[in-house]
Amino acid sequence: MNKLIFILTFLILQSCATKNSKQTVIKPRILISTDIGGTDPDDNQSMIHFLMYSDLFETEGLVSSPSYGFGTKQNILDMIALYEKDLPKLIKHSAEFPLPDSLRAVTKQGRKGAAPYKGFDSSTEGSDWIVTCAKKESNRPLWVLVWGGLDDLAQALHDAPEIQNAIKVYWIGGPNKKWSTNSYAYIAEKFPKLWFIEANATYRGFFSDSNVQDSLKGDKYYENYISGGGYLGKDFKNYYKGDIKMGDTPSLLYVMNGDPNNPLADNWGGRFEKFSHSPRFVYERNTTLADTVSVYSIVEYQLDGPKISIPLDSTCFTMTVHAGVGEQKWPGFYLGDGKFAIRYAPKKSETLTYKITSDIPGFPEHKGQLVVNNLWPGKPLPSDYKLGANWYTDSTDPQLFDNEWQGAKTVLKWRSHVLMDWAKRWTWLKE
Structure with a gap:
């Protein structure tokens, strides 16, 4: 009888342990x-x-x-x-x-x-x-x-x-x-x-x-x-x-x-x-086919223009990017004191053509091209984001x-x- 009780007790404990193990799945x-x-x-x-x-x-x-x-x-x-x-x-x-x-x-x-x-x-x-x-x-x-x-x-x-x-x-x-x-x-x-x-x-x-x-x-x-x-x-x-x-x-x-x-x-x-390092390319000029950036990188254009009275970080100009047969439009921002900036991230290796325009009087139109290679993240640059x-x-x-x-x-x-x-x-x- 004692042996039977021992076996039954063991089986009950095993059953409880199994149930508990199911309940503690993380x-x-x-x-x-x-x-x-x-x-x-x-x-x-x-x-x-x-x-x-x-x-x-x-x-x-x-x-x-x-x-x-x-x-x-x-x-x-x-x-x-x-x-x-x-x-x-x-x-x-x-x-x-x-x-x-x-x-x-x-x-x-x-x-x-x-x-x-x-x-x-x-x-x-x-x-x-x-x-x-x-x-x-x-x-x-x-x-x-x-x-x-x-x-x-x-x-x-x-x-x-x-x-x-x-x-x-x-x-x-x-x-x-x-x-x-x-x-x-x-x-x-x-x-x-x-x-x-x-x-x-x-x-x-x-x-x-x-x-x-x-x-x-x-x-x-x-x-x-x-x-x-x-x-x-x-x-x-x-x-x-x-x-x-x-x-x-x-x-x-x-x-x-x-x-x-x-x-x-x-x-x-x-x-x-x-x-x-996460690649970041910064340009204060129009780019040409002589300029090559890494795919998936942050490409930033920093531009000079007229000083205007609008809130900082306002959308105030547009970059139209042509790649292949399509085009996409991206917003640019006012940083204050006649400074403007826009960021772009290419998603694949290709050659891009772009135009930057604005309705702001005196804002100069910009045109350029850019070559995107298939090297991610590529060689480090001083302007890159330094990662942990x-x-x-x-x-x-x-x-x-x-x-x-x-x-x-x-x-x-x-x-x-x-x-x-x-x-x-x-x-x-x-x-």
């Missing part, structure tokens, strides 16, 4: 800053992916940060509404999926439009929420996953500089750097000790079809695995006709798999290397380029694994 604390609803619908694709894996995270914030375009937090709420309809099927497979109302409660509106030259402006619901989350008592960092511009993050750091010690940032840069040059410059200059991954090209490995089996290619995956997958699956077809892009998803993959505290190691979200020990970026190893995209193979190598894992979750929505 989830990453995450806050997503997204420009969903803006010009690129890939954020909607990435939001669907996030919601289908939301049982793996302690989601503390979903912030609408449209530095360009017309996105609002309603775009996030619309996605949560679809998730709510699919939740009964998802929750059969994991009781850890968050309640829709808990996600709605942490959905906040951030800044609409890019920050002015100084890199910050006034606080928003979104930037305040970043501060609130970062200040929570925790022995775990808050992972700030930025899918668009850095404007709300820059504002949060300006308002509460102490949070830099409580957060770790994974930023999908590249084109997003064009929309938030000023907030990037502010962060790089004022917060060099921040823990920061700047993925300017690595993320592109996720929507590359190089050496990927046919059924997993971007234009085939929807019909093979997503079609018929609930309300989220039906909605996915609305973005790129279901063709896989999801350029922001690698930031989420980074905290899903591998050791996120070690950017130098393999990870679903990429492998990175340290860099100590915990800044990381795309691997410079030539073996890890996918075509011209630096470091992209460090994500591409896991693409099939990720998509097949996701395919299992799509079957949950087809039951």
